[in-house]
Structure formats: structure tokens, C-alpha cells
Amino acid sequence: MTDLRSNYTVGTSPWAVRRAQWRALGLTDEDMAKPKIAIVNSSSQLATCYSHLDDIAAVAKKAIAEAGGIGFEIRTVAPSDFIHSAGGRGGYILSARDLISHDIEAAVEGAQLDGMLTLASCDKTAPGQLMAAARLDLPTVVVGCGYQPCGTFAGRHCDIEDVFLGAGHHAQGRITLDELTGMSENAVAGPGVCAGMGTANSMHIACEALGMALPGSTPVLANSPKMWDDVRAAGSRIVDLVRQDLRPRALLTPEAFENAVTAMLSVSASINSVKHLQAVAEEAQCGVDVYGLYERLADRVPLLAAVRPNGPVPIEEFEAAGGAAGLLWQLRDLLHTEARTVTGRTLGEDLDGRQPADPEVIRPLTRPHGRRPTIVLVRGSLAPATGIVKLAVDEERPPSFTGPAKVYDTPQGALDGLKAGDVRPGQVLVLRGLGPTGTPGMGMASRPVFALDGAGLTGQVAVVTDGQLSGLVNKGIVVGEVSPEAAAGGPLALVRDGDTISVDLTTRRADLLVPDEELAARTPVTAYADGGRGWLSVYRRTVRPLQQGAVTLEEGTTRA
Template sequence: MAKPKIAIVNSSSQLATCYSHLDDIARAVKEAIAEAGGVGFEIRTVAPSDFIHSAGGRGGYILSARDLITHDIEAAVEGAQLDGMLTLASCDKTAPGQLMAAARLDLPTIVVGCGYQACGTFGGRPCDIEDVFLGAGHYAQGRIGLDELTGMSENAVAGPGVCAGMGTANSLHIACEALGMALPGSTPVLANSPRMWADVRTAGRRIVELVREDLRPRTLLTREAFENAVTAMLAVSASINSVKHLQAVAEEAQSGIDVYGMYERLADRVPLLAAVRPNGPHSIEEFEAAGGASGVLWQLRELLHTEALTATGRTLGEELAGRQPADPEVIRPGERPFGRRPTIVLVRGSLAPATGIVKLAVDEERPPSFTGPAKVYDSPQDALAGLRAGDAQPGHVLVLRGLGPKGTPGMGMASRPVFALDGAGLTGKVAVVTDGQLSGLVNKGVVVGEVSPEAADGGPLALVRDGDTISIDLTNRRVDLLVPDEELATRIPWTPSVDAERGWLSVYRRTVRPLQEGAVLTPRTLEEGTTNA
């Protein structure tokens, strides 16, 4: 009873390969905790996978499961009054959900990135999950056959772990290290590799010391730490999903930090030091071998707050000593970057008064602009049907609405129509504006995602009609609806049909906050006009 009692937060699941190795890791962690003089108690959470859980609820179970993870942890750890947590981060909602719980409970915590999956081959060339994503869009437009898509899907994943490439999972694992919440030098890592197992055991021993030292997350999750994380995300051309997830962690820490504002303020200061697939030529394996997150942070050290504490109890500056990248072509120095123009671009304007996000390609010489008539769809399925019917023509701006946190509810995925546009040969010829979320792996062409306020929350997207002119100016970072105010005043806003009257998605719809507040679940007060649900 006198020993530190540690929660081993495990999202193991047989539904998805990203989680299939976590039970073995949990056992190794428990042994390491015992060796260090603690007692480990394995607890379970929901285990969302985009590939599996997007089938139901119009895709709403994906983002909403992030918050379920946080609540699962709170109920188990706070209810049992455990002393600390070691969380096993795998697929892309686990790391932010676990960080949110750590920030909420403020118990000593270490996040362990449990690795990326090995890539396979198909047709004599490398094939990973990125290729399957795009292949699905090409199949939807008849550009490839079912046999080819099936062959890709059966060979793309050669082991457990998260999607290879700089998708949301690897991005968030790197962010955990930059925040000081993961052990230095531990991300990214190949799942089940000797290095992963060594990091797992080190973390198991360290969490017991962390509890005894009483080093808590809110001591680490400072404004300086968030700036370090945002700087790292910009430097590696991370997933745009990192923006809302880091904002959610800041909200749970009650820090008052505006992560969206950080991305805007730091965007033009941070050089692009890594170009990992699908953003560039290098594989995640090459990035890891070159030094991974620590290598990037070493190259960025003059732009970082190196006095920020890490989970080791030492400062970031102390931990970066001797971590110079092994390959300066994969992780480049600041004076010789892949680019100086940001690839994560926040936009505003009359169509996105709060914010919208664009992911630009690494090799684009200048930010593109696009102006054209709107073609409005109220669901991805309607958009796909319209594409098959030839409704979308070069010059159009596809508007996909009703996919925000409230509208889905749970935030729907808008990537399928984007991939279908690529399959139809319309990338760059047709733009997209949506309040939905986009894949952390693949974004193609001129696509403005996560527009806020969303249509279901009274945003301007609810007023757009077919034929309205939309202007996307990424040089000035604006997206505007070019319709006179007096005309808009006469329109009746579109409203979504409410499918979720009961159950988890109903709870989510009634309590979710806007994206610029991280889409966390904090019930609005009566003063804000929302009754008790």
C-alpha cells in the first residue's frame, strides 16, 4: 500500500492492427514498474481507429472517441485515486486523449509512443496505407479496379502500429516529446523494434520516480512547452489535426493558451526541416534513423524554449545535448531547409470568421489561389454521387457542410470526396471548402478544412448556395464568400437533420465546444444560453 500505484493506460483492441501489440507492451511496462518499486494497474479505454470506426455514425465516432478516452481515464484513475499514469499511445486519437486526461487530472504522467507499422510492397514497389487512401478515391472514380485496390489493402500493412508517414499519430507522438510528456529520443519508433522495447522499459521505471518527485503535467505543459510543440509541428509539416488536438490539451490544462494563434504567429518563423511521406520523399524509417523528434528539436534549438522541463526532470536543452541528426539531408539545418513557407496555413475571412486550415504541399513554389462558383453538398455521400454524375467541373468550389463537431455529430471525414477528386483527375482544378476534418496523411489540391464556425453552429457555410462565388487566397490567408450582405440577410440558413437523439453522439452534440476551443466537452453555462442536457 505504500508503493506508488501507477495506471497503465492501455487501448488494446483486436479490431485494428494499430493496437494489436499493446497487451505485450502493457506486460513489459508492469514488470518495469515493479522493478522500480511501484505497482502497475492496467486499465482499458475505447480504442478508435479511422479505418474501423468511421463506418457508423456518419464517421462521428472518430473525433468523439478522443474525448471518450479522456473520460475513461478519469473514471478509472480518479475513481481509484491512483498516483500516476503511463499511457500507451498508438492510433491518432489516443495520444491527444491521454494528454487531455493528464492535463485534466494533473497526475504525474509519461506518454509512450508505441510505434509505427512496417510498410509492405505491392506490384514490386513500396505500398503503405497512404497508397490505399488514395487508391480508394481512384477506385471510386473507376480509375483502378477492385482487384488492385484489394491487393494494395492486403499488402500495405506489414506489422502492428500506427500509419507509417507523417500522419496524425506520428505527428502527435512527436508533439508529446516536444511538450516534455514523452521521454526524449523516444519518437517516432518502429513498433516492436528493440528500440521501442528499450524505451518502454525505461518509461516504466521513470514513471515511478516521477511520482516520487511529484512532477506533474501542468508543470510541464507551460506556454513555452506548447510553443515548442507548435514549432516542431511546423518544422516537420505535421498533420493539421495537431492544431485542434493541442488546443484541446491546453483547454484541459486550463492554461488559457491559444494554440491556433500560436500556429499563426509562428508559421512564418519556422523553417521546414523534414519532408516525410506523404509530404516529401523520405520514409518515416529514414526520419527515425536520422534522429527523429530529438534531431528536429536539436536543429530548432535556437527557436525553442530550451529551459522548458521534460518528464526526465531535466530541461529540454539538457536533453538535446549530443542529439545532432545523423543525416542532415533527412533532417536539415535551419540555414538549408526544405522550404521557408509554412505548409500548415490558418485562414480566415467571411466564410471562416473564426478559422479554417489548409495543408500545402512541401514543393509548392507559392501558395495557390482559387476563385469559382460553389457546388454545395450536405454529406460526403452526396458529394461522391455528384462526382460520379459529373456535376463537379473544373473551376468549381465544392462546399461540404454539416461535418463539424455538432453537425455530424462528432466531426465527419471529408477526405473521401477529396480523394475521389484526385481519382477523377480534378486535383487543383476543383477546390474544396468544408467544416469537416481531413486525413492527417493525405490532402490534395486546394482544400480548406475545419471551417469554423461550422454550418450547424450558425456559420456562414449554412448560407452558401450553388453558384455563389467563393474566393480562396492563400497568399493573404483568406477564404471569402463573395455575396452581398443584403443578399445573405434574406436567406434561410441550412440546418442539419438530427440523427443522434440518444446515446454517446447525442451527448457529444449537446456538450461539444467549437474547434477553436479544441472541441472539448465542456457543458455551456446557462448564461451562454444552453439548458442542462
């Protein structure tokens, strides 16, 4: 075994004061010589996503001890889209991803621990933990801590997606308050992340495709016997990983990122996976252009699974059919199977015997649900860098839309305009000022999208925004994460009511059809939030563009 960096020289000041602290915690000198593992726990009582993590941390700590290590539980911020989007114009959501990575760095690097077991739950924990693992390059295993069980309402399946969509319908008078209340009381039946192919489950699967989670461990029902078995296996494995000195940057290679993007495309994953994987690649300093991978692989990777809300299959059936491992087995001819994983083996070796139990749920390459990509990156005069569109699984052909702009600078403004009848069929609703610097922290544009659906305008009104969108579902033609954002001087800042906008998903373009000379005479709209004096102000000053994953890094500096 390699020398442990946590084992200080006996007799020195660091050794003495740490020994005094740890002896008081009940540790012996023998314990202090063992591999020291950070159990990264984003526990919180603010959201069900995290409410079970303390119990998981305890089981993980016991498994680490039985494997010959010593576990130290550390905490991070625990953001939930449904809870923490209320303040800061929604800016605390994406920005908390980077705060997680900094929390981990401060605790693990400051204490000079030897490895990490990270408990991934809601959307931002898995990417934040991967970012920290890549930055610190310490042996790490990511544990997907499961999706929540759902309920029923009025004799129908009901989950958190239905509540989110139902709120948009209620805002437009399509359902009653009693109906919305009943849905909210029955949608969530236990702890865990949203039960669909939203951002959380997408990123858990991405962790497995990257080789950073144990094979066959994602997705998983929270608190199920399988989840507990996976936790124990991960606790045992991280100790061996430290002893073998197998580090993340040996796993987070260009080939691994190509495997992850292939998996995301094949399961119609959340579009948020694009910027999150790019952020991990930036921290790994492996030179990967994740946005370019999504564009290059889009037409090569067929759709093999249609999981709710992208299709009819419940996440439970996807897990039972084989989950991520079954998906990767079907994709193996498109993957770099020589890529190594946290098992110490190759991905190909990990996939041995992982054939899906139900080839209807996870289909083979020869019989996919479709060959047209559902995650489409667009460019054009309105989105010179990129924009992202999520299409429905059953879309027969890529749609297009051309119409006059109706511009709003806040989500609430758009909701008010929709309620007043100012948004009409044939228009393109433009929602700007929600990018990483404009919010700051990247605001959520989903409420107006769901309200459009509630108003019966899905497909009749397109949406273009520099904000982010729920990983659960998008309705109609919605171009999200337009970059450069308005606050950074992107073309969105020049759009005025009545301007013609064209979105063509066949040519994958989003264009502002206004003469260049007219645009040159306009003054950009730049009245966006400054973030105050706290964390969001720090984020605004340090966030990089989306094409760099929106990581926080001072201009002109690089990660060591």
C-alpha cells in the same frame, strides 16, 4: 517522497475493502504501499494500430515493478479512423478522443491512483491521454507505441495512405478492383500506427516536444528493440516521477506549447494537431491560444523534414536520422530550451548530444526544405473564426482559387455528384454539416477529396468543408475545419450552388463573395444529425467550438 494519495488510512472502510480486493489479486501489504501506476492501454483487436498493446502493457508493468511501483492496467475506447468511421456519419472518431479522457478520469481518479503510463497508438489516443493528464494533473509519461511496417505492391512501396488514395481512384475507374485488392493485402505488414507523418506520428512527436514523452522515443518502429527499450525506460521513469511529484501542469506551460507548435510546423505535421493541442491546452488551463500560435509562428519556422506523404522521406529514415529529438536539436535556437520535461531536466539538457545522424533528412535551420508554411490558417467571410489548409512541401508559391460553389450536405452526396459528372473543373466543392455539432462528432471529408484526385480534378476543383481531413494527405486546395461550422450558424449554412467563393493563400483568406443583403435574406440550412440518444447526443450537447479544441464541457462550467 511525498505522501501517496493512494495509501488509505489503515483500518478505514476504503482501506479494508480495497485490501480485500487486492489481496485476492495476489498483492501483498508491501505492494499496496508502493506508488500505484495506471497503465493506460487502449488495446483492441479491431485495428492493427492497437493489436500489440497488450504485450507492451505487460513489459511496462514489469518495468514499473522493478522500479518499486505497482502497475494496474486500465482500458479505454480504442478508435481507428479506418474502422470506426463507418458508423455515426464518422462521428465516433473525434468524439472518442474525449471519451478516452473520460475513461481515464473515471478509472484513475475513481481509484485514486498516483500516476499514469499511457500507451499512445492511433490518432486519438495521444491527445486523449494528454487531455486526461492535464485535467487530473497526475505524474504521467506518454509512450509512443510505434508505426507499422509497410509492404510493397507491383514493385512499389505500398502503405495505408496508398490504399486510401487508391480507393478514391477506383471509385472513378482509374484503377481496377484487383489492383485495389492487391494494395490492401500488402500495405500493412505488422502492428502500429500509419507509417507516415499523419496524425498519430505527429502527436507522438508533439508529446516529446511538450516534454511529456522521454527524449528520443518518437517516432519508433512498432515492436522494434528500440521501442521495447523505450517502454522499459518509461516504466522505470514514471515511478521516479511520482516520487518527485513532477506533474503535467508544471510541464504543459505556454513555452512548451510553443515548442510543440514549432515542431509541428517544421515537420509539416497533420493539421489535426492544431485542434488536439488546443484541447490539451484547454485541459491544462494554461491560457494558450494554439490557433494563434500556428498563425504567429507560421512564417518564422522553416520546414526541416519532408516525410511521406508530405515529401519523399520514409518515416524509417526520419527515425534513423534522429526522429523528434534530432528535429528539436536542429530547432533549438527557436525553442524555449528552459522548458522542463518528464526527465526532470530542461529540454535543452535533454537535447544534449542529439544532433541528427543525417542532416539531409533533418536539415539545419540554415538549409531548410522551404520557408513557406505548409500548415496555413485562413480567415474571412466564409471562415470568420478559422479554416485550415495543408499545402504540399514542393508548392512553389501559395495558390489561390476562385469559382462557383457546388454544395453537398453529406460526403456520399458529394461522391455521387462526382460520379455523375456534376462536379466540374473551376468549381468549389462545398461539403458542410460535418462539424463537431453537425455530424455530431466531426465527420471525415477525405473520401471526396481522394475521389477528386481519382477523377483527375486535383487543382481544378477546390474544396471547402467544416469536416475534418485525414492527417495523412490532402490534395490540392482544401480548406478544412471551417469555423463556425454550418450547424452552429456559420456562413457555410448560407452557401448556395453558384455562389462565388475565393480562397487566397497569400492573403490567407477564404471569402464568400455574395452581397450582405442577399445573405441576410437567406434561411440557413440546418438539417443535420441530432446524434440520437447515446454518446454522440451527449457529445453534441457538450462540445465546445474548435477554437477551444472541441473539448466536451457543459456550457458555463470550467475544469477544476
